[in-house]
Amino acid sequence: MPAVTTIAEPAAASAAAGRTLAVEVSSLVKRYGVVEAVKGVSFDVGRGEIFALLGPNGAGKSTTIKMLCTLALPTDGTARVGGFDVRRQPKAVRRRIGLVFQEQTLDDQLTAEENLRFHAVLYRVPRHEVDARIDRVLRLVALEGRRKDLVSTFSGGMARRLEIARGMLHTPTVLFLDEPTVGLDPQTRALMWDDVKRLREEEGVTILLTTHYMDEAEYADRIAIIDHGQIVALDSPDALKRKVGQDTVELTTADNALAASRLAAAGSRCQEGGEAVVVFTTDGESQVARLIEIAGVPVSNVHVHRPTLDDVFLHFTGRQIREDQGERVPSMAVRARAGRH
Amino acid sequence: MATAPLPLHPSTPRLLDERGDLGAELRTIGMVWERELIRFVRTRTRILSSFVQPILFLFVLGYGMTTLVGTTAGFTFKKFVFPGVVAMSVVMTAIFSAISIVWDREFGFLREMVVAPVSRSSLVIGKTLGGSSIATVQGTIMLVLAPLIGVHLTAVLVGQVIGLELLMAVGLTSFGVFVASRIQRIEAFQVVMQLLLLPMLFLSGAMFPLKGLPTWLAVLTRLNPVTYAVDPLRRVVFAAQAMPPAAAARFSTGISMFGTTLSLSAEIGIFCVFTAVFLALAVVGFGKPE
Numbered sequence: 001m002p003a004v005t006t007i008a009e010p011a012a013a014s015a016a017a018g019r020t021l022a023v024e025v026s027s028l029v030k031r032y033g034v035v036e037a038v039k040g041v042s043f044d045v046g047r048g049e050i051f052a053l054l055g056p057n058g059a060g061k062s063t064t065i066k067m068l069c070t071l072a073l074p075t076d077g078t079a080r081v082g083g084f085d086v087r088r089q090p091k092a093v094r095r096r097i098g099l100v101f102q103e104q105t106l107d108d109q110l111t112a113e114e115n116l117r118f119h120a121v122l123y124r125v126p127r128h129e130v131d132a133r134i135d136r137v138l139r140l141v142a143l144e145g146r147r148k149d150l151v152s153t154f155s156g157g158m159a160r161r162l163e164i165a166r167g168m169l170h171t172p173t174v175l176f177l178d179e180p181t182v183g184l185d186p187q188t189r190a191l192m193w194d195d196v197k198r199l200r201e202e203e204g205v206t207i208l209l210t211t212h213y214m215d216e217a218e219y220a221d222r223i224a225i226i227d228h229g230q231i232v233a234l235d236s237p238d239a240l241k242r243k244v245g246q247d248t249v250e251l252t253t254a255d256n257a258l259a260a261s262r263l264a265a266a267g268s269r270c271q272e273g274g275e276a277v278v279v280f281t282t283d284g285e286s287q288v289a290r291l292i293e294i295a296g297v298p299v300s301n302v303h304v305h306r307p308t309l310d311d312v313f314l315h316f317t318g319r320q321i322r323e324d325q326g327e328r329v330p331s332m333a334v335r336a337r338a339g340r341h
Numbered sequence: 342m343a344t345a346p347l348p349l350h351p352s353t354p355r356l357l358d359e360r361g362d363l364g365a366e367l368r369t370i371g372m373v374w375e376r377e378l379i380r381f382v383r384t385r386t387r388i389l390s391s392f393v394q395p396i397l398f399l400f401v402l403g404y405g406m407t408t409l410v411g412t413t414a415g416f417t418f419k420k421f422v423f424p425g426v427v428a429m430s431v432v433m434t435a436i437f438s439a440i441s442i443v444w445d446r447e448f449g450f451l452r453e454m455v456v457a458p459v460s461r462s463s464l465v466i467g468k469t470l471g472g473s474s475i476a477t478v479q480g481t482i483m484l485v486l487a488p489l490i491g492v493h494l495t496a497v498l499v500g501q502v503i504g505l506e507l508l509m510a511v512g513l514t515s516f517g518v519f520v521a522s523r524i525q526r527i528e529a530f531q532v533v534m535q536l537l538l539l540p541m542l543f544l545s546g547a548m549f550p551l552k553g554l555p556t557w558l559a560v561l562t563r564l565n566p567v568t569y570a571v572d573p574l575r576r577v578v579f580a581a582q583a584m585p586p587a588a589a590a591r592f593s594t595g596i597s598m599f600g601t602t603l604s605l606s607a608e609i610g611i612f613c614v615f616t617a618v619f620l621a622l623a624v625v626g627f628g629k630p631e
């Protein structure tokens with residue numbers, strides 16, 4: 001029916017690139033006294049997207065999330081989550097979000113199952129679905145054997161997994177994960193990512209997460225690099241890397257000089273080092289076969305280097321994200337202080 | 342930029358978005374209440390300590406003062422102070438149950454609650470009912486000491502006492518929640534509560550008759566909300582005892598104010614007003630966004 005199509009058109013066009021937006025943030029500001037934690041950030045997250053906020057300590061990631069979750073009032077600017085304004089319709093927003101906080105928010109005097117039941121009631125999970133869902137999320141995070149144990153007997157990583165399970169319990173429209181993998185071992189971290197991606201595939205959940213880890217940010221569809229309360233770059237991981245620089249392909253050949261001249265003749269930008277020929281190209285991996293063919297000499301070693309998000313962060317902020325910052329598990333004191341914000 | 346609100350996930354019940362759903366709110370109250378009880382049962386030290394103090398008061402005050410005050414027509418000071426001690430145990434348990442809010446804040450669980458799509462009132466009511474239930478049970482268990490003191494109990498009296506205990510507990514738990522929602526640290530809560538609790542208990546008539554006090558003391562007792570909960574309790578307990586007129590005159594009940602003595606229902610009414618105010622203040626202070 002043509003009439004319906006024309007009516008539907010403007011709505012679709014209003015969403016950037018024809019997507020349905022799950023999160024819309026425009027010029028969001030948060031000041032705590034004189035501290036300006038967030039200085040006017042704007043971004044959109046499409047439905048079903050995995051979106052990462054990447055930035056160092058104190059960049060304003062948690063503050064941004066808190067405003068989106070209606071836990072902090074924006075000083076200025078607007079934000080909509082699931083189509084609802086965080087300031088004017090906080091309850092409607094809350095109905096649609098799941099949240100894993102940076103700090104632990106479990107009751108450690110309750111068992112894993114009791115924590116989940118509490119959550120199920122508060123988030124109105126239909127009663128006949130509660131048991132099945134608790135089983136499912138506990139299996140997801142491999143804690144089904146510990147369901148009757150007090151959370152106080154859990155290790156830090158297990159507690160973290162339980163929190164992630166709880167965030168998924170009610171199948172939110174948007175799931176916020178504030179540094180979800182802090183304190184998890186590499187296997188668990190990988191498992192968690194499988195879960196997160198499955199959640200997106202199976203349930204169409206939109207995921208907005210923050211992280212310090214460059215390698216984690218690469219799982220995201222798009223990344224916003226945030227520094228000192230401002231977004232300094234926003235794009236897909238690949239596009240960000242492309243902005244920073246080209247791939248380099250390093251060929252160690254039997255005759256580097258000859259290879260270099262042939263490659264140059266074929267139009268490649270290249271440089272002959274002492275040991276190897278370095279070729280600057282886009283999408284190095286797919287080019288390797290072609291480059292070897294052009295070189296026409298025996299190749300003993302090939303090394304493709306793509307810029308990493310570390311390079312990206314360095315490029316945009318002039319600083320390196322220290323990897324060790326992400327490793328700490330918040331201590332009790334830090335957690336307590338953070339909980340009071 | 343504005344897009345149409347997204348539909349809820351198909352399995353979430355389709356409800357109006359901003360409007361609360363009474364069933365869900367009631368279940369929230371029930372869940373918060375249940376959690377308070379589970380936590381109480383799991384902390385044995387808390388159970389023990391909330392018994393020890395009132396019993397200590399009963400024996401020290403009761404037996405110590407009885408020798409000093411003497412016996413009037415066979416009615417001892419122990420009997421006079423017994424309802425006061427029951428009230429004290431309720432008041433202390435009720436007020437300190439609110440400490441769980443400060444704990445929840447310190448351990449982050451408060452956030453899990455305040456970000457949930459439920460109304461703050463339900464959370465506060467659940468908390469308050471949880472603390473009140475514990476306090477009421479606590480006070481009622483104190484009644485086993487009644488025969489030891491020589492206080493006569495009937496089924497009707499026990500029912501009346503439980504009702505009054507519950508009212509007292511709700512009022513003081515909401516007072517505790519109101520204070521706790523404004524306090525960030527456990528230590529601060531304990532200090533503030535000790536500072537408030539002792540005057541509230543000592544100036545409530547729990548330990549001495551309210552009649553014939555110096556004016557300044559009389560004024561303070563009349564400003565104290567606890568006074569309006571202790572006196573009804575003592576009235577119903579005394580009404581069930583065979584009290585000689587001399588004893589009734591010596592250990593008098595009733596709160597006199599502006600030349601008249603308040604009726605039992607007036608006292609309860611005043612306490613209900615205090616309770617409503619505390620509850621409202623507790624809701625306002627609970628889980629405000631930053």
Ligand SMILES: Nc1ncnc2c1ncn2[C@@H]1O[C@H](COP(=O)(O)OP(=O)(O)OP(=O)(O)O)[C@@H](O)[C@H]1O
Binds near residue numbers: 037038055057
């Ligand atoms: N409640 C608060 N009161 C005062 N200042 C605050 C408060 N919360 C955050 N800030 C400040 O805002 C800034 C951003 O903090 P935020 O917690 O958002 O950083 P973050 O990006 O999450 O850092 P991290 O990686 O350490 O978690 C910091 O300078 C912090 O000190």
Ligand SMILES: [Mg+2]
Binds near residue numbers: 061062063102178
């Ligand atoms: Mg943070």
